[in-house]
Amino acid sequence: xxxxxxxPPGFAHQxxxxxQQREAGSLGMWVFLLTELMFFGGLFASYIIYRALYLPxxxxxxxxxxxxxxxxxxxxxxxxxxxxxxxxRSAQVGRRxxxxxxxxxxxxxxAAFLAxxxxxxxxxxxxxxxxxxxxxxxxxxxxxxGPHVPMFFCFYFFMTGLxxxxxxxxxxxxxxxxxxxHRGRFNPQYYSPLEVSGLYWHFVDIVWIFLFPxxxxxxxxxxxxxx
Amino acid sequence: MxxxxxxxxxxxxxxxxxxxxxxxxxxxxxxxTDHKRxxxxxxxxxxxxxxxxxxxxVLMRLHxxxxxxxxxxxxxxxxxxxxxxxxxxxxxxxPSIPATLGNFLVPMMIGARDLAFPRLNxxxxxxxxxxxxxxxxxxxxxxxxxxxxxYTPYSSSFSHTSVIPTALGVFITGFSSIxxxxxxxxxxxxxxxxxxxxxRLPLFIWAIYATSIIFILGTPVIAITLFLLxxxxxxxxxxxxPAIGGDPILFQHLFWFYSHPAVxxxxxxxxxxxxxxxxxxxxxxxxxxxxxxxxxxSIAVISFLVWGHHMFVTGQSIYAGLTFSVLxxxxxxxxxxxxxxxxxxxxxxxxxxxxPMLYALGFIGLFTMGGLTGFFLASLATDVHLNGTYxxxxxxxxxxxxxxxxxxxxxxxxxxxxxxxRLYPDxxxxxxxxxxxxxxxxxFFPQFMxxxxxxxxxxxxxxxxxxxxxxxxxxxxxxxxxxxxxxLIYLTWSMxxxxxxxxxxxxAKGLEWTTPSPPPTENxxxxxxxxxxxxxxxxxxxxxx
Amino acid sequence: xxxxxxxxxxxxxxxxxxxxxxxxxxxxxxxxLGAFNTVAALAIAIVKMLLVVxxxxxxxxxxxxxxxxxxxxxxxxxxxxxxxxxxxxxxxWSPTPSGWGALLPFVTRFx
Numbered sequence: 001x002x003x004x005x006x007x008p009p010g011f012a013h014q015x016x017x018x019x020q021q022r023e024a025g026s027l028g029m030w031v032f033l034l035t036e037l038m039f040f041g042g043l044f045a046s047y048i049i050y051r052a053l054y055l056p057x058x059x060x061x062x063x064x065x066x067x068x069x070x071x072x073x074x075x076x077x078x079x080x081x082x083x084x085x086x087x088x089r090s091a092q093v094g095r096r097x098x099x100x101x102x103x104x105x106x107x108x109x110x111a112a113f114l115a116x117x118x119x120x121x122x123x124x125x126x127x128x129x130x131x132x133x134x135x136x137x138x139x140x141x142x143x144x145x146g147p148h149v150p151m152f153f154c155f156y157f158f159m160t161g162l163x164x165x166x167x168x169x170x171x172x173x174x175x176x177x178x179x180x181x182h183r184g185r186f187n188p189q190y191y192s193p194l195e196v197s198g199l200y201w202h203f204v205d206i207v208w209i210f211l212f213p214x215x216x217x218x219x220x221x222x223x224x225x226x227x
Numbered sequence: 228m229x230x231x232x233x234x235x236x237x238x239x240x241x242x243x244x245x246x247x248x249x250x251x252x253x254x255x256x257x258x259x260t261d262h263k264r265x266x267x268x269x270x271x272x273x274x275x276x277x278x279x280x281x282x283x284x285v286l287m288r289l290h291x292x293x294x295x296x297x298x299x300x301x302x303x304x305x306x307x308x309x310x311x312x313x314x315x316x317x318x319x320x321x322p323s324i325p326a327t328l329g330n331f332l333v334p335m336m337i338g339a340r341d342l343a344f345p346r347l348n349x350x351x352x353x354x355x356x357x358x359x360x361x362x363x364x365x366x367x368x369x370x371x372x373x374x375x376x377x378y379t380p381y382s383s384s385f386s387h388t389s390v391i392p393t394a395l396g397v398f399i400t401g402f403s404s405i406x407x408x409x410x411x412x413x414x415x416x417x418x419x420x421x422x423x424x425x426x427r428l429p430l431f432i433w434a435i436y437a438t439s440i441i442f443i444l445g446t447p448v449i450a451i452t453l454f455l456l457x458x459x460x461x462x463x464x465x466x467x468x469p470a471i472g473g474d475p476i477l478f479q480h481l482f483w484f485y486s487h488p489a490v491x492x493x494x495x496x497x498x499x500x501x502x503x504x505x506x507x508x509x510x511x512x513x514x515x516x517x518x519x520x521x522x523x524x525s526i527a528v529i530s531f532l533v534w535g536h537h538m539f540v541t542g543q544s545i546y547a548g549l550t551f552s553v554l555x556x557x558x559x560x561x562x563x564x565x566x567x568x569x570x571x572x573x574x575x576x577x578x579x580x581x582x583p584m585l586y587a588l589g590f591i592g593l594f595t596m597g598g599l600t601g602f603f604l605a606s607l608a609t610d611v612h613l614n615g616t617y618x619x620x621x622x623x624x625x626x627x628x629x630x631x632x633x634x635x636x637x638x639x640x641x642x643x644x645x646x647x648x649r650l651y652p653d654x655x656x657x658x659x660x661x662x663x664x665x666x667x668x669x670x671f672f673p674q675f676m677x678x679x680x681x682x683x684x685x686x687x688x689x690x691x692x693x694x695x696x697x698x699x700x701x702x703x704x705x706x707x708x709x710x711x712x713x714x715l716i717y718l719t720w721s722m723x724x725x726x727x728x729x730x731x732x733x734x735a736k737g738l739e740w741t742t743p744s745p746p747p748t749e750n751x752x753x754x755x756x757x758x759x760x761x762x763x764x765x766x767x768x769x770x771x772x
Numbered sequence: 773x774x775x776x777x778x779x780x781x782x783x784x785x786x787x788x789x790x791x792x793x794x795x796x797x798x799x800x801x802x803x804x805l806g807a808f809n810t811v812a813a814l815a816i817a818i819v820k821m822l823l824v825v826x827x828x829x830x831x832x833x834x835x836x837x838x839x840x841x842x843x844x845x846x847x848x849x850x851x852x853x854x855x856x857x858x859x860x861x862x863x864x865w866s867p868t869p870s871g872w873g874a875l876l877p878f879v880t881r882f883x
Contacts, residue, residue, distance in 0.1 A: 027416060028413045034444065035444075046466055054472055151466065154465060
């Protein structure tokens with residue numbers, strides 16, 4: 001039988017060494033993110049097509065969204081990416097309490113994002129009859145662009161909804177990571193679960209980086225319509 | 228580390244500890260992370276699904292014996308062809324070679340102990356099973372009648388059948404594919420044995436790698452498409468809904484963006500198997516190794532550029548049609564390259580006609596026929612006449628059944644001794660291969676003629692002048708069905724009563740043949756160091772034994 | 773993936789840049805630039821994405837293989853969009869007969 005060196009905890013024996021395991025884990029997450037890119041990609045591609053076909057309706061719909069919440073949420077998510085990166089950095093320099101602190105902060109920011117989205121935006125839209133399939137009302141003020149405004153809102157809810165699902169999954173992952181970090185699982189030699197989950201979290205942030213202008217900033221607001 | 232060119236006569240056989248008997252009990256199978264056991268779990272499941280899908284095919288062919296339909300109501304017929312398609316495509320063909328032979332062989336062929344992510348591998352099997360359960364539930368709860376293509380607006384707004392459970396089942400199973408593809412890509416990149424450079428890899432690995440690219444980049448798109456379809460059905464509003472400006476053709480774009488590359492998911496692994504079989508049973512190295520390797524990658528890439536050829540007559544823009552037509556002609560080139568290279572490999576080879584080789588030779592002829600008929604369909608003008616007819620049905624069955632299934636059976640037979648440690652009865656195997664070949668051609672060749680003459684597909688009734696050809700096709704289907712049952716019987720029999728196999732009954736090259744049959748759980752006692760190219764039969768001292 | 777430890781000030785700097793770009797894209801939306809509004813919004817989003825990818829996701833310090841994979845993903849997404857748009861945007865460009873095709877009615881008259 002081959003004699004193998006003593007390996008650190010967390011080593012998986014299908015690999016030759018920790019280096020290979022780490023590289024495989026990282027590549028694996030990148031491949032997974034590619035699948036996520038194509039998953040969201042189908043929605044983004046459809047969005048691009050309908051925006052090209054129905055630009056006035058998309059502009060109208062976009063103006064009915066509140067840019068302030070969109071911008072705020074963007075800042076919140078960007079901050080959460082920072083704290084996630086800092087959590088990983090804390091593991092790299094071996095600071096356990098900083099890891100836990102930054103992970104918890106990331107979770108709080110993520111939860112804040114969801115709270116803003118669900119309570120201030122979605123709920124408001126529901127009350128204003130802007131949710132397709134749930135009593136959507138085409139306002140006659142919207143003119144000729146009216147009939148296709150529900151299409152914009154379909155995309156708004158589907159895209160932000162799918163994004164929110166990914167955020168919720170991310171919060172679950174972060175919870176697990178926080179517990180592991182608290183127990184001192186991660187150190188400068190072994191922190192790949194953090195690294196790999198960080199990649200996921202940043203990806204979800206990038207999706208929002210595109211969702212914000214594509215949903216909230218269509219067609220400019222210089223006409224004075226909306227906020 | 229030392230080289231692991233084992234002297235095959237020194238390896239003890241018989242009641243050695245191997246991956247099959249290392250642990251006993253249901254839990255040891257259902258909670259296994261051993262890629263070889265997971266391959267067998269998949270083998271069992273997809274065989275089951277094959278016969279479920281096959282049953283629907285049998286019912287369809289029985290029904291079509293008479294012009295007015297002999298068996299079922301038209302509404303039921305619609306469900307039969309839908310469920311046949313859904314099950315065969317998503318639950319048999321897509322996972323077939325990758326999840327069984329791929330899972331078993333990839334680590335072994337590259338000299339690794341397992342895939343990169345063994346637990347993810349097990350998870351992907353469970354995901355497959357859950358998806359299959361949803362779809363089978365849909366089958367029992369009244370079936371689906373939208374066609375496996377789920378075109379809107381019928382599927383989103385008008386069908387009263389179990390669309391959502393079916394779509395959900397396919398959606399879930401898609402993640403099984405994605406995880407499998409992810410596992411293969413990472414494993415092949417990161418876990419090759421020392422000395423095993425990319426251009427020394429078996430071509431089966433190149434084929435699996437190319438297939439995995441498609442798994443990763445294509446499957447998510449059908450996932451989101453079915454997700455949107457389900458939402459639209461639930462909410463009665465959605466992005467394909469014409470009432471708010473939705474375009475049903477957009478559904479088709481998104482659907483075929485995956486489903487065309489999916490057909491290459493179904494054939495590429497078979498082509499990989501082909502390279503292994505042709506070289507072994509001609510005892511020659513492959514002609515043009517790098518051409519065959521790059522052709523696999525080319526097929527994977529170009530396959531993403533041709534999907535609109537399924538939509539020539541839908542009202543798609545003619546300019547898009549022109550683009551897709553030209554690109555579709557191009558995608559044939561790498562496939563043709565492979566056929567030429569296999570043929571050149573056969574030339575002046577020392578050929579033996581064991582069952583795997585019979586399947587391989589059948590593949591070359593039938594795949595070529597299926598592929599050539601694709602040109603008629605890639606040409607805009609002829610496609611107008613042939614689209615929606617049995618010509619299309621025959622075209623894809625020649626490739627999927629005459630090609631992919633034959634390659635799958637060839638591979639199963641070839642690696643059976645390695646997987647089970649047993650030999651199957653050779654005479655029955657060759658007989659079954661011939662029965663399948665005859666049955667297949669009798670079933671599907673008349674369908675080319677029917678399509679050309681104008682018989683539409685997915686119709687429960689047809690004009691009486693087409694009856695003779697339909698009866699021929701149905702007769703062929705019964706022969707084909709028997710042909711498939713025969714291996715099921717003798718392969719199952721061999722697992723218990725077949726003679727034990729040595730490490731390398733075929734005298735084949737490849738790291739998997741340097742291990743005992745069946746292999747130990749950890750595959751290799753020591754990780755091998757590779758110093759020679761693939762298929763180095765000319766310098767081989769290994770003989771059949 | 774990397775063993776490289778990114779300095780704290782780099783992370784903070786990137787974060788500040790991201791916030792500024794967010795403010796910029798929001799502000800630009802209130803200025804009338806016609807079609808260029810869309811271009812600007814997308815360009816800024818791409819820059820933000822690159823900052824996150826290169827620094828937060830450590831791709832700047834990663835192997836070439838990672839970069840190839842990312843490019844491949846972007847490429848295939850682009851294929852999906854481009855070829856679908858090729859249909860959706862050209863559907864009403866029906867070709868009207870001109871040149872030799874216009875002669876057809878005269879030809880069929882005599883045959």
